[in-house]
Amino acid sequence: MANVISDTENVASAPSAIPIMRRGLVIAGILLIAANLRASITVVGPLLGEVRTDLDISSTP
Structure with a gap:
């Protein structure tokens, strides 16, 4: 009878490892x-001047 209880406890604890993983x-x-996205976002700052020049965008509203 003790083996059945220990087997049941092992089965019950096994699925809890799946959500953690x-x-x-x-x-x-x-x-x-x-x-991966960090590189594409940080590159825009230094190139902003060139983008403004190429697209003829002024900084005034």
Whole structure:
């Protein structure tokens, strides 16, 4: 009878590892996407002057 209870406890605790692993993968994915987007966002600042010149955009409203 004790074996049945311990087997049931092991089965019940196994699925809880899946959401923890899934949450870790989601966080890792968000961090990787953020790292990839960071480069494209930070490049715009130094090139803004050239973009204004090429598109003939003035800085006055």
